[in-house]
Amino acid sequence: MKTPKGLQDLIDEGVIDQVLRPLKSGKEASVYVVRSGEDIRCAKVYKDMAQRSFQARVQYQEGRKVRGSRQARAMGKATKFGRKEAEAAWKNAEVDALYQLTAAGVRVPKPYGYFNGVLVMELVTDADGHSAPRLGEVELSAETAREFHRFLMQQVARMLCIGLIHGDLSEYNVLVAPEGPVIIDLPQVVSASGNNNARTMLRRDVGNLSISLSRFAPELLDTHYAEEMWALFELGELHPDSELTGQFTFDERSADVDSVMQSIIDAREEAIIRQLGREAAARGD
16 A cells, blocks of 8 residues: 555655555554554544644643643743643653553553654454454443453542543544453543543543443443542542452432432433434445
8 A cells, every 4th residue: 555644754764664554543643553573553543633622621631741831831822832832742652651551551552652743552353353343333242341441440449549530531543452452542532630521521431432332231320430449549449450440329418419310411411412423424424
């Protein structure tokens, strides 16, 4: 195939040897299957974002560290320089997160380096060596759904232990490998302690996974892992191997219960819309 823009430099520099095929393309990046020596990997080529997309990402970037005060001021004012710095920070966030999460024992694709705006990382495959399916594309038994849910809740907790929240976690950002789920797509990763929306995003991430897997194990809708995790996190008592139960006692005197229930309702509505979209696509509408 013709070498895509952005990957020729990596071939010239000997980082990769060949581009084999496109894997997926989205609004923010295109991913290709590449060969590096005898290894088959994937290369994620980030796209430059328009102003509209930049504004939409502001809520995720709150609390992220930048190189210096000048960069921070420019990003806050959304100047041309500031947008450029924000763009670089957005791209670097996923790279940094992958290295941190790998070190923390979270199951994510192993990163091999970041070169000229291209992230080279592990290609997650199924048992036959083909690209692994997404969580929303597989049929599961109730037992396996519960097992996947327990594992993913542990992974989310481990992320929170190092101060990170995925921010856009759903059945579309989890691949199913032979050894189990693998979490992907982290450019919007959120600072748990520095972002005012962190708690809401954690609830949404957990709610999305619970709703998706509840198709096979309906009782998962009655769990409250996000609230349990956050309470432990605030107390400094959340650890990588904390035994989570999914049970949580709400303070009925607090109006926060309403916001929790609204988050669950919103997540369920999003899941219904996604399901309707899949059914329409299958019918060819």
